[in-house]
Amino acid sequence: MNGWRDFKKGDWCEKVDVKNFIELNYTKYDGDEKFLEKATARTSKVMEKVNYYLKEEQKRGGVFDIATDRVSSLLTHENGYVDRSLDLVLGLQTDVPLRRAVNPFGGLRLCISSCEQYGYHLDPLVIESFKFRTTHNDGVFMVYNDEIRLARKTGLITGLPDGYGRGRIIGDYRRIPLYGMDYLIEQKQNDRRELQKQPYDEENIRLIEELYKQLLFMNDLVTMADRYGFDIRKPAQNSKEAIQFLYFGYLGAIKEQNGAAMSIGRISTFLDIYIERDLKEGFITEVEAQEWMDDFIIKLRLVRHLRSREYNELFAGDPTWVTMSEAGILENKEHLVTKNSYRVLQTLYNLGSSSEPNITILWSQYLPENYKKFCAKVSIETNSIQYENDDLMRDTFGSDYSIACCVSAMKTGKQMQFFGARCNMPKVLLMALNGGRDEMMNLQVGPKMDVYPNEKLDFEKVMERFKIYRDYTSKLYVNAINSIHYMHDKHAYERLQMSLHDTNVERLVAFGLAGLSVVADSFSAIKYANVYPVYDDRGLITDFTVEGTFPYFGNDDDRVDSIACDIVKDFYENLCQYKTYRNSKTTLSILTITSNVVYGKKTGATPDGRKKGEFFAPGANPMHNRDLSGALASLNSVAKIPYEYAMDGISNTFSIVPDTLGKNLNNQIENLVDILDGYFAQKAHHLNVNVIRREKLIDAMENPEKYPNLTVRISGYAVNFNKLSKNHQLEIIERTFHEKF
Amino acid sequence: MKNSKIGNISSFESLGTLDGAGVRFIVFMQGCNKRCLYCHNPETQEDKPHNLIQSEDLVQKILRYKTYFKERGGVTFSGGEPLLQADFLVEVCKRLKAENIKITLDTSGYSLNDSVKRVLQLSDSILLDIKGLSEEESQQKCRSSYREFQETIQYLEEIQKETIIRCVIIPNQNDHEAYLDSMIEILSKYSCIKEIELLGFNTLAQDKYAKMNLAYPMEGTKSLEIKRLNELQKYCDQMFNE
Numbered sequence: 001m002n003g004w005r006d007f008k009k010g011d012w013c014e015k016v017d018v019k020n021f022i023e024l025n026y027t028k029y030d031g032d033e034k035f036l037e038k039a040t041a042r043t044s045k046v047m048e049k050v051n052y053y054l055k056e057e058q059k060r061g062g063v064f065d066i067a068t069d070r071v072s073s074l075l076t077h078e079n080g081y082v083d084r085s086l087d088l089v090l091g092l093q094t095d096v097p098l099r100r101a102v103n104p105f106g107g108l109r110l111c112i113s114s115c116e117q118y119g120y121h122l123d124p125l126v127i128e129s130f131k132f133r134t135t136h137n138d139g140v141f142m143v144y145n146d147e148i149r150l151a152r153k154t155g156l157i158t159g160l161p162d163g164y165g166r167g168r169i170i171g172d173y174r175r176i177p178l179y180g181m182d183y184l185i186e187q188k189q190n191d192r193r194e195l196q197k198q199p200y201d202e203e204n205i206r207l208i209e210e211l212y213k214q215l216l217f218m219n220d221l222v223t224m225a226d227r228y229g230f231d232i233r234k235p236a237q238n239s240k241e242a243i244q245f246l247y248f249g250y251l252g253a254i255k256e257q258n259g260a261a262m263s264i265g266r267i268s269t270f271l272d273i274y275i276e277r278d279l280k281e282g283f284i285t286e287v288e289a290q291e292w293m294d295d296f297i298i299k300l301r302l303v304r305h306l307r308s309r310e311y312n313e314l315f316a317g318d319p320t321w322v323t324m325s326e327a328g329i330l331e332n333k334e335h336l337v338t339k340n341s342y343r344v345l346q347t348l349y350n351l352g353s354s355s356e357p358n359i360t361i362l363w364s365q366y367l368p369e370n371y372k373k374f375c376a377k378v379s380i381e382t383n384s385i386q387y388e389n390d391d392l393m394r395d396t397f398g399s400d401y402s403i404a405c406c407v408s409a410m411k412t413g414k415q416m417q418f419f420g421a422r423c424n425m426p427k428v429l430l431m432a433l434n435g436g437r438d439e440m441m442n443l444q445v446g447p448k449m450d451v452y453p454n455e456k457l458d459f460e461k462v463m464e465r466f467k468i469y470r471d472y473t474s475k476l477y478v479n480a481i482n483s484i485h486y487m488h489d490k491h492a493y494e495r496l497q498m499s500l501h502d503t504n505v506e507r508l509v510a511f512g513l514a515g516l517s518v519v520a521d522s523f524s525a526i527k528y529a530n531v532y533p534v535y536d537d538r539g540l541i542t543d544f545t546v547e548g549t550f551p552y553f554g555n556d557d558d559r560v561d562s563i564a565c566d567i568v569k570d571f572y573e574n575l576c577q578y579k580t581y582r583n584s585k586t587t588l589s590i591l592t593i594t595s596n597v598v599y600g601k602k603t604g605a606t607p608d609g610r611k612k613g614e615f616f617a618p619g620a621n622p623m624h625n626r627d628l629s630g631a632l633a634s635l636n637s638v639a640k641i642p643y644e645y646a647m648d649g650i651s652n653t654f655s656i657v658p659d660t661l662g663k664n665l666n667n668q669i670e671n672l673v674d675i676l677d678g679y680f681a682q683k684a685h686h687l688n689v690n691v692i693r694r695e696k697l698i699d700a701m702e703n704p705e706k707y708p709n710l711t712v713r714i715s716g717y718a719v720n721f722n723k724l725s726k727n728h729q730l731e732i733i734e735r736t737f738h739e740k741f
Numbered sequence: 742m743k744n745s746k747i748g749n750i751s752s753f754e755s756l757g758t759l760d761g762a763g764v765r766f767i768v769f770m771q772g773c774n775k776r777c778l779y780c781h782n783p784e785t786q787e788d789k790p791h792n793l794i795q796s797e798d799l800v801q802k803i804l805r806y807k808t809y810f811k812e813r814g815g816v817t818f819s820g821g822e823p824l825l826q827a828d829f830l831v832e833v834c835k836r837l838k839a840e841n842i843k844i845t846l847d848t849s850g851y852s853l854n855d856s857v858k859r860v861l862q863l864s865d866s867i868l869l870d871i872k873g874l875s876e877e878e879s880q881q882k883c884r885s886s887y888r889e890f891q892e893t894i895q896y897l898e899e900i901q902k903e904t905i906i907r908c909v910i911i912p913n914q915n916d917h918e919a920y921l922d923s924m925i926e927i928l929s930k931y932s933c934i935k936e937i938e939l940l941g942f943n944t945l946a947q948d949k950y951a952k953m954n955l956a957y958p959m960e961g962t963k964s965l966e967i968k969r970l971n972e973l974q975k976y977c978d979q980m981f982n983e
Contacts, residue, residue: 556755556805632755632766632806662758670813674764675756678809 003180003235006277016187016502018174018270018413019400023330025273029339032370036342037290039350043298046086047351050298053097062318064098066115066306069123072101074220074252074496079228082302088295089244090228091251092302100306103258104130105492107137107163114308137163139487148480150445154438155602156428157477158514159314159421159595164307166488167259167321168404168510171500172413173249174270177236181222184499188215191503203582206489207503214499221252221496238283239274243296246271251299252496258305259494260315260419261405263323264357265412272340290343290350297347300324300357316594321358321405327371328362328390330399335364337371345378345385353382360403362390363680369673376672380658380665383691389680392643407591407649407686408510415506416498417648418584420481422512422592424599425519425567426606426616428473432465433457433533433541436472439604440612442538446472451539457531457607459523471574478578481509485581507584510648511575513568514592514599515616516641517623520553520564521608528559531607542612543605552608554622555629556636565640572645589648590620590641619651624704631656632675639684650685655700657692701729745828748799750792751785751821755806761845761868763813766806768799770820775849777872777883778958779909781946785821796832804840815843815865824848827856834863847907849885850893861896866903868938869894874923882914898931905935910973911942912965921977929981937981939974941965 004013012021039047057064070076072093080092080099094101102122104111108130115122140162144152151157161167175184192211198204225232225248236242246267254262271293278284284292303320312318326344329335344359361375379385386406393401393409402412410417430439436446446469452462498505525531529548533541551557553564572588580586592599600615610623617623620638627634631654638652662668672689679687692700749771757765772788773780780786794802803816816837823830823846834844844863849870851857861867869890873879876887897904906928910916928934943964950957 556802629753630755630757632764632809633753634755636755636805660756660758667758671758671764674809674811674814677811678764678806681808 003237007273012178016175016179016184016413018172018178019398021178022270022273022336022400026269026336026338027272027276028335029337029342030368030370033342033346033374035286035339036346037287039294040287040291042086043291043294043350046082046295046298049083050097050302057098061118063100063118063306065096066100066102066118066120067094068102068115068120069126070102071126071129072103072255072258074217074224074255075227077101077255082298088240088292089247089299090230091248091299093251093254093304097302098304100304101255101258102126102306103165105135106161106165106258107135110137110163110308111306114306117309134491136488136492139491140483143483143487144480145476147445147476148483150443151473151476151480154427154441154443154445155424155599156431156438156445156473157421157423157480158599158602160480160484161260161419161421161488162480162484164311165257165259165492166419166484167257167261168408168417168419169259169494169497170263170265170402170404170410170412171249171253171497173246173253173265173500174267175413175500176232176249177242177245177274178270180232180234180236181218182233183235185215185218188218188499188503195503210493210498211503213493213495217252217256217495218499221248224248224252224255236274239271239278239289240284240292242271242274243292247296247299249496249500253494254303254305256496257492257494261321261323262303262305263321263402263404264300265402266325266328266400268324268326268340268344269336269338272338275340276338290346293340293343294347294350297344297351297357301351301354303356314593314595314598316597317355319593320356322356323358323360323403323405325402326359326361327364327367328399329364329366329394331394333366335367335371336399337368341371342374345374348378348382348384353384355384358406359385361385361387362393362403363387363676364390364394365677365681366391372673372676373669376669376676377665379672379689380661380668380691383689383693386686386688387676387680388686389684391680392683392685396647406593406688407589407651408587409647409649410508411506413501415508416501417587418481418485418507418509418581420477420484420509420511422514422589422595423473423477423571424514424603425470425571426515426522426610427603428470429462429466429519429522430541430604430606432469433462436469437540439540439542440602442540451535451541452533454533454535457526457533459527462526463523467570470571474571474574475578477511478575478580481511482581485509485584489582507582508587508648509580509584510587510589512589512591512648513571513646514596515603516564516567516590516620517553517617517626518606518608518610519567520560521550521610521623521626522606523563523567524552524560525550525607525609527563544607544609546607546609552622552626552628554627554634554637556633561637561640564637565642568641569645587648588646589650590646591649591651592616592618593651594618618653621651621653632678635675635679635684635687636682639679639682641685643683643685646685651688652684652686653688653690655690655692657697697729701726745832746796748794748796748826748829748833749788749790750794750799751782752792753802757817760817760819760847761815761866763811763815764806764809765814765817765845766803767817767819768803768823770818770823770826772825773820773822774825774851775822775872775883775885777885777909779882779911779942780958781943781949782821783946783949783953783955788825796829797836799833800836800840803837803842807840807842810842813843815845817845817847817868819847822848822851824851824857824860827851827854827860830860831856831863834860838863848893849883850890852886852889853892853896858896861893861902862900864902866905867897868905868907869897870907870909871924871928874920874927894928894931894934898933901933903935904931904933906937907940908937909940909942910965910970912963912969916965916969916973918973918976921973921980925977925980937977939970939977941967941970
């Protein structure tokens with residue numbers, strides 16, 4: 001049987017062009033969710049087993065098991081199954097569900113300590129096998145200079161992927177079912193032969209070497225699939241093979257690499273093409289289609305990576321960022337929603353809610369109403385999806401981009417990202433005021449200047465100092481990131497993932513900014529109120545007195561919102577002045593994930609009134625308790641941040657109690673759709689809608705840093721939840737639940 | 742005579758989903774001519790300058806949320822008693838209508854004058870609070886004029902303005918079906934009333950009174966249980982629809 005039977009032909013037949021294949025062959029779906037099927041008995045049985053493993057994992061302190069006796073790669077683990085008699089989609093990272101693989105290529109020391117953290121010991125044979133090997137971590141520390149080391153030590157820059165896989169690379173796994181490995185291998189061999197005809201300059205030699213490595217692992221992938229009983233040399237014949245082959249590609253990637261973000265791409269609409277054909281041919285039923293998607297998603301939920309304690313502090317909750325990019329629209333405004341876009345969301349009901357895979361809806365005003373409403377319903381009932389503005393991203397990235405990690409777009413199979421963590425901008429400000437001295441550790445981190453004199457802080461003077469130290473930081477930040485990616489390419493190159501990219505990829509280097517609202521509010525205080533420095537006995541400024549009021553970021557007030565925008569623009573332009581590794585294009589994100597807490601701990605008191613050690617707001621969120629005009633004013637402020645200077649993404653979290661969204665579920669759904677439409681109409685980029693149920697509200701009371709901009713309201717009542725006494729927070733929790741779910 | 746171009750605002754809430762249909766921008770106006778014992782916004786009662794704003798500035802502020810309003814949402818004027826600043830609201834509402842913004846007015850009624858009538862006309866829907874079923878009850882609970890309420894509802898009936906009646910239910914005072922029967926009897930002759938919404942009394946405002954150094958007027962009264970509220974609402978809907 002011909003794998004391409006009944007497919008509409010096009011450019012995709014002559015060369016690798018998945019986008020073209022999709023455009024010509026997908027079936028738009030404008031209907032509602034009533035066709036969806038519940039979990040089958042088989043799926044429920046498998047989930048029972050999965051839940052057992054998950055519970056055990058929790059009981060054992062967060063890690064179920066570690067395969068300490070071998071190095072992770074495509075062929076180094078025995079086959080693994082959840083339940084051999086029940087599994088539909090086959091393949092696990094190791095031989096046992098949730099048993100984590102060991103990947104020392106990022107860094108051996110960290111690998112050893114990661115094992116020991118959980119009471120395991122890395123096999124001496126593994127350690128021995130790395131004796132003569134330079135890991136990525138080794139390489140980076142061979143070249144880091146003192147400035148970079150100090151910046152890391154003091155938390156000026158944190159989360160650098162210098163001891164763990166950089167991630168942020170999304171292989172175009174769809175190519176495998178569409179073309180089969182034989183064809184893809186042949187293309188790469190042709191590319192290599194062409195390059196070998198060109199002059200052997202450094203870049204060419206490197207690329208030829210990379211292609212060699214890619215080909216090695218492409219062949220390993222074929223062998224890996226053979227071991228599971230599948231021949232992936234030829235195109236997939238049907239949807240079951242399509243899902244399986246695509247998953248094998250992703251599985252190979254996560255066996256080879258342990259990047260922070262190992263995202264899976266934009267796959268649902270692609271897979272739907274095969275499912276639709278099978279439904280027409282009578283090869284499967286809707287029940288089976290859902291069952292296969294359920295089983296596929298189960299596999300994605302089982303993804304695990306071994307992490308160090310420092311990593312877990314930065315990125316709490318054991319995230320894997322298996323980000324699935326859904327929906328979106330074509331350049332001609334036709335939407336890309338298919339029945340499979342619905343099936344993916346249905347897995348949240350069939351398997352229970354889960355933050356992984358990280359389902360990300362590419363929202364457009366042109367999406368069908370039914371789909372918008374279903375997404376809102378799923379948000380309210382499962383709290384498991386996030387939203388990004390396709391109308392904004394499509395201009396730059398076209399209609400076949402994927403999101404890596406949380407907010408970072410790139411053209412699938414054509415672009416890759418060099419992940420660069422983030423810079424602590426409030427610390428840059430404090431460093432500027434303290435003449436280059438770190439306020440917490442009392443170390444000279446930046447060029448020496450006098451500490452700011454004992455007088456009211458003057459906006460222009462402070463801004464001038466700030467620019468000097470920001471420039472100093474930008475320079476060392478670019479150096480650090482260049483070092484990291486040079487070494488990662490050299491010592492831990494992503495062979496399989498890159499084999500599923502075009503040979504000539506465009507590289508984007510992704511810098512980050514943490515603490516935006518703290519700096520914006522600090523400059524606002526300096527400009528509109530009177531801020532005086534307070535010195536400690538070391539002569540450093542470690543606190544501030546503020547007289548008068550000033551506008552806070554998050555109230556839709558241009559006076560301070562424009563400061564925030566300028567900070568982003570200026571930092572981006574500053575970074576652009578420095579040469580990046582491999583001519584990568586400079587991009588910037590305003591994203592912290594949970595590292596906002598760690599950053600805050602390492603930073604002294606700031607002019608905005610934030611206390612020493614107090615957590616930053618996450619991403620681009622306004623600081624907590626400063627949104628005095630409600631959640632939409634907060635959204636309006638964040639929407640102003642210019643995406644053109646922050647194309648690696650602008651992260652915003654919006655926490656809400658469902659009953660505060662509306663009187664009943666229908667109202668809640670409609671209102672959430674209106675909120676999303678309204679927010680994205682203002683060219684905002686991202687919204688993580690965090691829907692909180694009663695149980696979590698207690699947690700919200702105790703840990704407000706986890707629930708930014710929480711909105712809890714009662715009809716007619718003017719209130720700011722965070723300003724209430726604990727008792728009244730408890731009562732309002734009781735009062736806001738009108739309906740039982 | 743107040744300057745019709747300047748309004749006195751207590752606070753804003755940009756995400757209002759329970760004060761009218763859709764997503765609404767709520768303006769809590771400063772100043773009220775009543776003193777409901779169960780008031781949960783005591784900070785809005787005093788008629789003293791708080792946050793003064795020009796009418797056009799308020800319009801521009803509201804327009805910042807237009808993208809969220811879509812078909813159902815808009816602005817809700819609440820407080821306090823918004824009709825105390827009817828002149829100001831006429832200015833603002835004229836401008837909002839020109840911008841196609843839907844207006845909901847949350848009021849407990851007021852004596853009719855030209856400006857008050859104009860505001861009622863310009864609004865798209867009214868949330869009308871009923872403070873009592875008689876002059877005695879209204880005065881005793883809220884220092885509120887029942888006659889003003891009657892005037893208002895009669896005028897709303899005259900202009901056939903969509904009205905939703907809101908009534909606060911307090912444990913051991915009016916939390917019984919007989920009260921609802923009496924209320925429905927009074928209200929059933931007004932065809933402009935779309936529905937009756939019951940609001941359960943809650944003690945949340947206790948914090949606010951404490952912060953303002955005021956004694957809490959409802960000391961000793963518990964919040965109405967949600968279960969009871971739901972029961973009463975169901976009963977009310979049933980009886981009202983008959």
